[in-house]
Amino acid sequence: MLCKTGSRIIKGNEVTRLEETCSRVLSFCNSNSLKEGISVHCPIVKLGLQDHLYLNNNLLSLYGKCLGVDKARHFFDEMPFKDVVSWSGILSAYVKRGNHDCALEFFDSMLISGQRPNEFTLSSVLRSCSALGEFQYGTCIQAYMIKQGFEQNPILVSGLLDFYSKFNFTGEAYKLFIYVGNHDTVSWTTMISSFVQAQRWSKALLLYVDMVEAGVPPNEFTFVKLLGVCSVLGLKYGKLVHAHMLLRGVKLNVVVKTALVDMYARCQRMEDAIKVSNLTSEYDTLLCTAVISGFAQNFMFRKAIAAFREMRISGILPNNFTFSSILNVSSLMLSLELGEQIHSRVVVAGLEHDVNVGNALITMYVKCSDKIKDALRVFRGISLPNVISWTSLIAGFAEHGFQQDSFHLFMEMRAAGVQPNSFTISSIIGSFNAAKLLPQTLMLHGHVIKTNLYKDIAVQNALTDVYAGLGMLDDAWQVVHMMSHRDAITYTSLASRINQMGHHELALHIITDMYNDDIKIDAFSMASFLSASADLGTLVTGKQLHCHSMKSGLGRWVSVANGLVDLYGKCGCICDAQRAFGEITVPDIFSWNGLISGLASIGSISSALSAFDDMRLAGVRPDSVTFLLLLSACNNGKLVDLGLEYFQSMREVHDIVPQLDHYVHLVDILGRGGRLEEAMEVVQTMPFRADASIYKTLLRACKAHRNIPLAEDMARRGLELDPSDPAFYILLANLYDDSGRHDFGEKTRKLMREKQLRKNPSQSWVQIRNKVHLFVAGERSHPQINEIYEKIESIDAEIKSHRYLYQGMGIGDSYYHSEKLAVAFGLLNTPSKIPIYIIKNNSICRNCHNFINFVTHLVDKEIIVREGNRLHSFRKGECSCRGC
């Protein structure tokens, strides 16, 4: 139409009408098609309208949108007349392309040219200020706005709210919001977004309530932000917001759909997410990415892969975000094969050097490949590695056992000018723990104090863990006390490290700390506490923890259920252990190992071995711990040939390389079975250097089978490796005694005394009425024992007043005469408040029917004594454990 008109001669008011027509056509083209827009340009020139300001502004906007800001700028420079719309058009084009430096420079030249900015210009300038971190500049713009009377302008108010929020000045933004008042939908939504960005989720929701009460209608923008809040606050809120959207008839466009899919996915409602995404046929790359990542978050890996395939079939191109999501699926599945397939697609799509995809690739190779070099290759290919790239690689090196390289990489990162964040610091501190690198830990701790990172709870938790892992409990607690708030991870880390140190009672005390801090026990901390109770044999505490697990629903976690199996197994209550095992839907290797261990420890060797068969039938692969348990069971059951068979099958059938501990068990099995020469052959041919303990094992076997020549050889070899272990002398001396060679026995003991060796005191723990008591036995000459004697003597008078002493078997009598000692510390501390436990030598354990050198016994129904790894039960009356 315009072309035809252009060939005629036009005069008078026809020109004005044509200008309007051109302008309208260009506006239409602007939002639809560049091609049509350009074709309109020719007739405009033919008509002689090329100097027309409005038409040129329309063309400028078109060029900016379709041909890029440089072409638009060129057109702008050629324009004979310019107004605020022309200047703002270019400025906005710069801002949209992220060219913020040019935007501010261009704004300067605008002011120099004498052109006054309007609200659109200033709004673009504010966006560049926040992008460049130019806070001062932004506040100058605000001052200018006030001077120019733009203070109440809704566009600028929204712009300012956004500006303050980007600098994390949410409070200032809110003050401004309150001060201005009378807001429209956009400024309400911007204020809500500000609270969302500051992670003040509840405040964002409350503001929505205020907005509705103020009578301002929320739109799809508002709901998208609110759905983001619900992803964090939970499904209850998500459903409410969704219902409000339906009531208000909000149009379900693709952006709203994506926000809904994301919300339902994060609330573990993937079915609802898919239902929503199928409500309309509109799909784009972002929506598909949300679906894939939703499946990944909910561990529905096959569906995630299917969604990725479907996306390609529908012709929707994956972008860097999509590749990151699907790579995350392969990382979670530990599937190198899938990861490599995706990697090749990434190369085809030309996204190999993209930092986001590169980061996901690094993680994939770290988790799925056993070669850290694969991850390093990806890292070196990233054009601009960011803090996530460095952190992933640093954590990767640490995870693969290269702690020193990990630290060097950290130094390289700092030299490259990339600032470590809390993720980096906590990863690197975590790696120090594995390598026990104290100097580096102290250096990093200093760095953390100097920066703001010490406020981050993950960093503080990592520091707590590393100090506790190094055995520096005081330093760990110091970090904990300095924390403004603690979480379940803080306490779980402490409890498990304290457990590792063997201070199980101290680990259980963490429960009180958590209670005082108002922190709920989670599945991880519960597993640690159950493990502490199991190792202490404190059945009462264990049962209380069991109760709590059931009431709180933690029992559904397999780690908690495994803890229960372990607890009851170690306390000798095999029926309860079996019941806890039976309640596990899909028992894992830890569940099975717990069951086998429990059965073996009460002497039910055949049941333990048949549990192993059940485990294999259930398709669970045994690990090296399983074989330690099986070998130990065979050892206790004197099943020599079966033990040998299991040992052989480790490598041949199960592809497990036997470790030193397995060889020790094998040697013990052969030794106890009297096959001493074979046992010696194993020691000489095994791929490990024999340690003192293996010779001790053989020496014990020699003693049992009265083989003096071999025993002497074993004692000699063992003492070469550990001359300070008195056990070699004691075992050998006892063997001489047993064989009637008392002279040699005495000579050996004399030798031991000359070397100033003495048997370390044995220790046992007993729980009586919710209190754990420590018992120690040994000779008076031992410093630890002597200290206890002195304590007893000082309170002797008090003890003697107790009624049990009148029965003639007082505490003092029992160990003064035998030169051995067993003391309840609880008794020492509060002698008059708790009953006295009288010491009896040579009591018989009801479980293993062995004689035990000392045991505490009297007033309580059941006492469980743990001696080394053995559990002994002494009961008065019937056992409280069902089925025994």
Add this chain to the structure above:
DNA sequence: GTAGGGTTAG
């Protein structure tokens, strides 16, 4: 021309 969705590191 002011406000909205998806990813990756502890």
